[in-house]
Amino acid sequence: MKPAAFDYHAPATLEEALADLAMAGADGKVLAGGQSLIPLLNMRLAAPGHLVDINGVAGLDSITVTPEGVRVGALARHAAVLADDEVAGAQPLLRMALRHVAHPVIRNRGTAVGSLVHADPAAELPAVLALLGGTVEVASANGRREVPAGEFFVGPLESALATSEMAVSAFFPALPRRAGTAFAEVTRRHGDYALVGAGAVVVLDDDHRITGARVGYLSVAGTPLVLDLTKAAGQGDWAAAAEHARDLVEPEGDIHAGAGYRRELVHVLTERVLRDAAKAGGFGG
């Protein structure tokens, strides 16, 4: 399983990378972590004529934490984001979800932004970005734009990147002051793609009353699915919220799990993550 030949570009700066991408057009692909791309190339399921290797571009691996949130550069490896205590402090959901991304060795090389661009509906980070209402910074030779998560994930394995564009960074909003998060997924084997996964953010007011309960799902639709369950959850009726979620989702079956089971996992995991997120946010004591 050897990849087909390609023209290889190793730009030293972002400008060079964008120029390479502009030249390559629809036949160009960015190589960052490669943990999703290279298997496809090895299996010859993809054969771009041009590969733009950004691993040599300085400064793309930055991880910046501000009161607004966490911005990770295109070359920030999963492992680096996972290990960063400042990130975990600002937005705990990132560390919770990253623990479930593949295996430790894959995380050493794979990038968070790369996972977003790959837009696999079974991946953790797209669901996290969608749930948090984050954005992806997209650049081309013609300029930059910030794309909200809701517009970034277009379909299974399809992001909003246009020809010759690349994602330069992603922004994950910080957790509000009185809020809690949780993440859970069910896999067949440890480290596998999730059969269903869910992340929750529960926001409380100064009286510790729930003002927001949102859950983001992976593996239940062609793109990350975010449900606002605030009304159904009321002041802690997690069972009702979970039933509501179960009735809303329309997952598909595949060789690993049928639609019925996936729907039931939505039911189970929704209750779990809402309860855990609320508790983490200080609800109920």
Place this chain on the structure above:
Amino acid sequence: MTTKMFGEPIVRREDPRLLRGDGRYLDDLGHDALAAAFVRSPHAHARILDIDVGAALDVDGLVAIYTYEDLPDRLAEPLPLLIPHPALTHGRTSHVLANEVVRHVGEPIVMVVATDRYVAEDAAQLIQVHYEPLPLVVGLETALEARDLVHDDVPGNVAARLVQRTGDTAGAIAAAPHTLEFRLDFERSACMPLEGKGVYARWDAADESLRVYSSTQTSTSVRTAVAAKLDLAPTQVEVIAPDVGGGFGVKIMHPWPEEVLVPWAARLLNREVKWTEDRREHFISSAHERGQVQFVKVGFDDSGRVLGLDVTMLHDNGAYTPYGVIVPINASTQLLGPYKIPVYRCEVVCLYTNTLIVTPYRGAGRPQGVFCMERTLDRIAAHLDLDRADVRAVNLIQPDEFPYDQGLMFQDGRPLIYDSGDYPQLLDKLKNLIGWDSFPAERERAAAEGRRIGIGMGLYVEGTGAGPYEGGHVEVDSKGRVHVSTGLTSQGQGHQTVFAQIVATELGVPIEDVHVTTGDTRRFKYAVGTFASRAAVMSGNAIALAARNLRTKALRIAGEALEADPQDLEITDGIVHVRGNPTASIPLKTVAVLSNPLRYAFDEESRAATQFTIGGSDDKPPVADGEEPGLEGKDYYSPIRSTFAAGAHAAVVEVDPDTYEIAILRYAVVHDCGKVINPRIVEGQIHGGVAQGIGGALYERMAYDEHGQLLNASFMDFLMPYATEIPHIETDHLETASPLNPLGIKGAGEAGVIPVSAVIAGAIEDAEGLVIDAMPISPDQLFERRNARQSNEDHR
């Protein structure tokens, strides 16, 4: 002071080299060889209309392209049907490169040879094959329906109909106080060694000799097959199995098309050629195993004693039957396990489907058979509300009933007669190890906490050490090194250690001086192969006998040199000495020199030997009649029939009431493989087998769609267990020596995998109160079953 090595858990001698990264696996060899790649069928059943290689010809680095039309007569014939059987009335094999029709996805059509594998794949991708898709057959029931045929000349898609019977089951079942009838389903899995297949060939035009390296479990048989197919004398062909990264059965199948084509191309091109199978190729063009549907009828009495058992099995062979019907024979005979089944009939209908061929995978049919028997006993127990262990106990063959003749013919062509065993003790030890009797209370306690746990067990018997023979050769050189060789092969079983342990014990030499070679026809050319848990039994005994022959000769020569009676001599730490008198001694290496009367004194050792004189007088020749120069021993072990190992496994599982995830909390094994050469190595074999069994019980299946496409042809979607999926495995053992061989050993290679699906199925049933009649079982399937039961209950 030499310690007796046999039975010692010494560390392995092959490890340092492997740990340093100095292994020599197939792809590590042939650095300068050309690389082969293949165009393989993307269709499950199609007629090849046309092969257009034009676009590939411009690829820089391309050396050659071959199709069926390029093959000389012998190569153009179908591949051999290795193990004929009278019941295999419609055996079919494939061609090394497809001729006209392809019958499974992955069947090779074109071989490309190029400067490296990347280039070879480039060229292969550019070759255009035009197909006419044909109606296809996927799934056992579709095959049986036979609306469409895999082979035009095989009516009903039936390759073979195997019937074994010991009496009138219909009558026995009808007369029984209780009867049950049910269906069981067992999915396909596969060996999946981490190293795929590979072949590397060198033709020496000056010598007209061919050397082939193959990642095989039988270098001697590959040699015969290659010589035949390439129209060479066997003496012109040498085959070597290098370090092999796992086999588990898939590498006993031979000759693979590539094993014949690569040497052929090497000779034709007068260049070294190598083919290293990649993972996708392994999924779609090596072999699978295990897929069966079973229809069971059983009659039994109030104590759970089986009075009659009738099983019909549908066995999925895939598209061809090159390995014959060994797997169904094992399934149908080893189904009986350690039990006395007074009247038994098993009919196996072996069917073709347009899927990958089925050849043995560790257990080789026994897992399916044991699943059937053990699930039957569990159902009997449930029906009678009896303890499942008690139902087993009441059916067991007793220790004083050996040898026990089951009245069937086994896969080795010999009667199925168990030589020795103590099954009641196995069962008792297992119950103790897992805490069988105290489990119901534990289950109650767990239920009170909202947890669902269950326990299951499974017993099995395993015919090991199948013949017809293996051989061993032992030689001591003038430096005192002991060279041991046997023709069968190694894939991680520690042969270089255990065979050395045998020789060190038999000869009384330090084990550091013993070097073992396996699987190299240059060193030993008569052998059968490594499979059916036979290597220790077969080669172990042959090597022991060879060592004894050498010892006898050594003591005779030493006796002459020391002027002592050979019966008074011993060998300790490589020194032959008079018992109780260490000063009257001669090193074994000196005996080796003396054994070869030469004019020339080459080295220190041979000069030192001149202080001894042997050979009595001038009227006797230096090499006596019937003697040979050198200190060697060679012998063969050819058993009258297989020897039967046995085991009992149990497991405790927990099912998550919300997510249906299945966790194995405990797994226990009690095994009996007779005398044990190296307990640590045996235990390692059991661990590996159990892990594969757990894979097969909970995770692994081949997901073919209705177009014959394998949907999970990668490690992402074919789920083999990681360390996180395998619990701690607790083991205990029993030793009932085999009376059939000098060392008293029985095989252990497959023991771990055989009953696992049955055990896990029983445990999940116990936890869930649901009938589990198909394996593997996933959380998704448990969900469906619980829902189905729920809606049945709701409808009442």
Place this chain on the structure above:
Amino acid sequence: MAEELYEIELSVNGVPQSASAPARRLLSDFLRHDLGLTGTHVGCEHGVCGCCTVLLDGEPVRSCLIFAVSVRGRDLTTVEGLSGADGSLSPVQQAFQECHGLQCGFCTPGFLCTVTAFLRDNPSPSQEEVLEGISGNLCRCTGYQNIVKAVHRAAELS
């Protein structure tokens, strides 16, 4: 049209190495065939089995999912670099032998590299941490029992 070749220089096991290869040459193949270091093995070429794991600047990575040209100038450690110059086994290698942590040996180099880095970062791991640490490497022979024992033993020996 011959493929463009790149002169790829990197440091392997402390020794500067270089060879020329096309951009698409996987690091696993570069190590094995272009540099002749066959200790690193290839089991799947899609990143799942772990046989190809090497250390890149000390961190374990899948060499089958990296192009050699991407890591020019970097420091690599392969299984060949784990033992001493005199051939002595490292504590991890020693532990694997003591505990019968290998059978066919094909997955072993990947485990050794993974475990060497793991224990460096987790010198006293709990059972759960050990399982997590080796959770991305497949072994078909050992059932993992003795590999887990070997990791604990290696922690003792280090």
